[in-house]
Amino acid sequence: MIKVLLIEDDDIIGEMICMYLTEEDFHVLRTRTGQDGVAELNEFSPDVILLDLTLPDFEGTDLCNSLRQVTEVPIIIISSNAKVSEKVEAFTVGADDYLCKPFSMHELKARILAVSRRSKQAAAVGAASLPVDQPLKCDLDMNLETRMLLVRGESIEMTFSEFELIRLFYEHPQRVFRREELINALRGYDSCINDRSIDVHITNLRRKIEENPKDPQYIKTVWGVGYKFVK
Structure with missing residues (x-):
């Protein structure tokens, strides 16, 4: 229930x-x-x-x-x-x-x-898909079991949607995601979320994980298409 x-x-x-x-x-x-x-x-x-x-x-x-x-x-x-x-x-x-x-x-x-x-699916898949404390990169560590992201050793607070975005990027490094794909992954086809909302989430994530959000090393913009994650 x-x-x-x-x-x-x-x-x-x-x-x-x-x-x-x-x-x-x-x-x-x-x-x-x-x-x-x-x-x-x-x-x-x-x-x-x-x-x-x-x-x-x-x-x-x-x-x-x-x-x-x-x-x-x-x-x-x-x-x-x-x-x-x-x-x-x-x-x-x-x-x-x-x-x-x-x-x-x-x-x-x-x-x-x-x-x-x-x-529920995110919690279940997260627990099964990545060993605890497996590093993303030298200064980025994700624990999907506890839904925690460490950036340069510090725990970062994220919304449900922000965590789902970074999880999706991690599981498909180098893949270019169109905004429509990210919208569907987060909300399903019946959601009110739009392109602008995705851009806001990406901006917030960059502020939290990038040393220089204006020159991101992890979440790259693919102009005219969408975004990709670089390990």
């Missing part, structure tokens, strides 16, 4: 989501404030977080960023704001998907199943 933490202050929408997901055999816990959501995070231990961007005590993107600092649980933003800039900001601070209100409950279920499946 998938456990869903719903942080939504609108009673009508909140109750609709709770009723539908409960009928579909999800275990749902709803909070009306960001503070209560954070308080329930460890005790409830959700598999997926549904986060409204408009809360009485938090800006949704600020809360998303705070949650991402303490958990790798997939976060789906639910919002009435359909602006691309808002979506890009959400992905930048750690969201894994973005669903615009009003939305179909069937689509919501599909999104939850998709991010949950990718999260």
Whole structure:
């Protein structure tokens, strides 16, 4: 049973989501404030977080960023704001998907199943595909079992999507990935993520792993095509 933490202050929408997901055999816990959501995070231990961007005590993107600092649980933003800039900001601070209100409950279920499946597969594949502490390069070490990246001996905090990108690059060194391939690898075909979001993730990764992000040695741009990883 998938456990869903719903942080939504609108009673009508909140109750609709709770009723539908409960009928579909999800275990749902709803909070009306960001503070209560954070308080329930460890005790409830959700598999997926549904986060409204408009809360009485938090800006949704600020809360998303705070949650991402303490958990790798997939976060789906639910919002009435359909602006691309808002979506890009959400992905930048750690969201894994973005669903615009009003939305179909069937689509919501599909999104939850998709991010949950990718999260579980990533953990399973990561544990099996690379021995613990196998080095990427002299100053880059990745542990897929614990989902940790060490850069020059220091642990680097990453979002779920950032880790999935660097894992994908590592497993296919020198391969040139088109942006469309990276989008599909992260979100599936039904995602709101776009080319701009991928570029933002790449920029953030370079800032975290490159000695000089303006002259990257690991993540190379292949102009007019996409990106590749150089060991």
